[in-house]
Amino acid sequence: MRQSRLFTKTRKEAPKDEVSKNAQLLIRAGYIHKEMAGVYSFLPLGLRVIENINTIIREEMNAIGGQEVFMSSLQDPELWKTTDRWSDETVDVWFKSKLKAGGDIGFAWTHEEMITRIMSSYVRSHKDLPFSAYHIQNKFRNEVRAKSGIMRTREFLMKDLYSFSRTEAEHNKFYNECADAYMRIFTRLGIGDKTFKTFASGGAFTDFSHEFQTLSEAGEDIVYVNEEKNIAVNEEVLDDTALATLGLTRDELTERKSIEVGNIFSLGTKFSEAIGLTYANEEGKEIPVIMGSYGIGPARAMGTVVELLSDEKGIVWPAEVAPFAVHLIEIGGDDEAVRAYAEALYKKLSDKGTLVLYDDRDARAGEKFADSDLVGIPKRVVVSKKTLETGELETVDRKTGAVEMVSEAELLA
């Protein structure tokens, strides 16, 4: 991509109505655009990041057998009445509208009801189980207070996976596999070392559910963590009983603020019983399916990466998340030789399959470097009169700042 054609521009200053680091940097660098409180659009750079995160999530979900689907946002009130979650008294985050043909419609804030009804059309026998399905789709929640940039919004992307099992043991096996997959996802996102599988309230079916909490001052949750033991407990369930159950003492845990980047929990047969998702066992008896629900918000994950990894100069993306692999910067592009060389290198890298953002703008070096730091692409390659003279290219690692002179052959290797 030629930066001269990229319609977004960087800004020196953040808009005054954004306080959170994630929104300030993402807006300044041109990744996102704010529409209203709690509503953001994703621009070319931002969409690339989201798609990269989605790719990581897809790979890990597919690896544990998840089958991707795409469920609608519009929701049928009748379905939600079967679980008593349609009324505004029961669920206060609904966005609703009216059909012109008559009747109500809802905008999905979760898809548990919908997927359960879908599966009731296909699950017949114990031979059909177990399996899992997921989708990446917008969720709408009428939050009374949006905040923290893209961390808590009213319309947001969510990956939600649902598991369907016959027995508690079968369910638990998948639950743990999914928990492991989640840790692999957060590791690939570059926030694994600060993310803890955290005990949280489990609802009616289990003692605990699990959240994936990333330690950060930008977080709105409080967890009690022991980093050495790799264990954390959400404040909301921390009491003597919980400590005893987990074999922990209060004084070995440290209170920390954290961001909930994912959560997984057992649903038991709550939805399958209400909606009629059953299977025939070996004796031909109809048994309700045991379900689990597993969520990650890609946009919140993106915000978390920015909160954790950025520095005073701007964003620092991990390689797998970055919108481009290389930021090619030409300095002194009015020099024919420099321009020609940079153009040629851009083509060679692109032909090789490397995603390059090529700063071909007619701008001074300082501005280009500052923008490059802000945008946060992992590797910078500089082409200038100086590099042409030495015959080597200058590469700069965004994270460490380490400068290395390499030959073109090495770069293309």
Added chain:
RNA sequence: CGGGAUGUAGUGUAACGGCUAACAUUCCCGCUUUGGGAGCGGGCGACUCCGGGUUCGAAUCCCGGCAUCCCGACCA
């Protein structure tokens, strides 16, 4: 939803109740410059959030909306 704060060019700020609403930046033109957001000159860009009211006169004071941010509550 309770409390607090704020709405002025694209962005960030200024302006005693009184001149054509100012400055910086962005953007456009010209010259100069060319490895860390350069310099000089010129130019475009604002119904001062909306609607009322007070006043000879309102960006400024008053009332009502709306919007945004922060704290709290809420948030499988």
